[in-house]
Amino acid sequence: MTSIKVNGVAYKVDAEAETPLLWVLRDTLGLTGTKYGCGIAQCGACSVLMDGQAVRSCQMPLDGVGSSEIRTIEAIEQDPIGHKVVEAWVAQQVPQCGYCQSGQIMAATALLKQTPKPSAAEIQDSMTNLCRCGTYNRIAAAIHQAAG
The missing domain is CATH 3.10.20.30 (Beta-grasp domain)
Known part of the structure; x- marks a missing residue:
């Protein structure tokens, strides 16, 4: 055990x-x-x-x-930063198929915990998760929104 x-x-x-x-x-x-x-x-x-x-x-x-x-992902909204990320994901209508989105949200939350106000280059460098639907621009917009 x-x-x-x-x-x-x-x-x-x-x-x-x-x-x-x-x-x-x-x-x-x-x-x-x-x-x-x-x-x-x-x-x-x-x-x-x-x-x-x-x-x-x-x-x-x-x-x-x-x-x-x-x-x-089941508890990410209990984290204040994770909650902001989820709100931004919804506002920016990030998902298409949605399959990768739980992992994307986790990666975005980790990024914002380390770098509260990331630049576009920092987002691009940090967000290495793949999205077959290609929602990368909306992912970046959501991260900027969550960062305030």
């Missing part, structure tokens, strides 16, 4: 140490907002916050979490 803290709740998880966090979140805890995309940490659909930093959960082994606090 492994103890992890997700969205402010402590869980005892019966999973192998090398099990990717993504599968623990989705299959064990039922938190299906975090999406599987590529499985090789390239697309970012599986992004979650680990102690405020965006991590690709498809490549984060359960034993790599340790005592870190994990936040998923």
Whole structure:
């Protein structure tokens, strides 16, 4: 059994140490907002916050979490910055298909936690998650709006 803290709740998880966090979140805890995309940490659909930093959960082994606090899309609006990001996402009508958006929101929240007023170049450099629909301009606009 492994103890992890997700969205402010402590869980005892019966999973192998090398099990990717993504599968623990989705299959064990039922938190299906975090999406599987590529499985090789390239697309970012599986992004979650680990102690405020965006991590690709498809490549984060359960034993790599340790005592870190994990936040998923299900609880992002409990974070004041995450709440602003979600409001901006809605106002800017960012999603098309929506599949990558939970990961995009997590990455944007992490960016704004590190850099509260990012420049256009900082947004472009930091937002490495892929969007097959190409909503990158709306993503950037939403991040600027959330930054105030």
